[in-house]
Amino acid sequence: xxxxxxxxxxxxxxxxxxxxxxxxERCKGCGFCVEYCPKDVLEMSDEFNSKGYHPPKIVNGEAxxxxxxxxxxxxxxxxxxxxKEEVALEN
Numbered sequence: 001x002x003x004x005x006x007x008x009x010x011x012x013x014x015x016x017x018x019x020x021x022x023x024x025e026r027c028k029g030c031g032f033c034v035e036y037c038p039k040d041v042l043e044m045s046d047e048f049n050s051k052g053y054h055p056p057k058i059v060n061g062e063a064x065x066x067x068x069x070x071x072x073x074x075x076x077x078x079x080x081x082x083x084k085e086e087v088a089l090e091n
Contacts, residue, residue, distance in 0.1 A: 014086035018066030026078035029053030
């Protein structure tokens with residue numbers, strides 16, 4: 001008999017999975033979102049927007065945990081995250 005199957009009556013924590021949205025025409029190419037992303041989801045693209053800047057592109061979208069750091073640090077408000085789903089952690 002397992003007494004601690006659910007410790008202290010709590011269920012296992014779930015990992016949020018985020019979906020990133022980028023307004024490429026609003027981006028000024030500062031790179032803050034790429035530099036400070038804790039999961040390395042973004043990288044600077046080789047393409048230009050209409051202003052002549054390199055906007056970020058999503059390279060590892062499934063690693064996004066919807067922390068919101070990219071949208072908090074963006075000075076142009078050109079990137080944001082939405083919660084796609086939550087997945088239960090495995091032991």
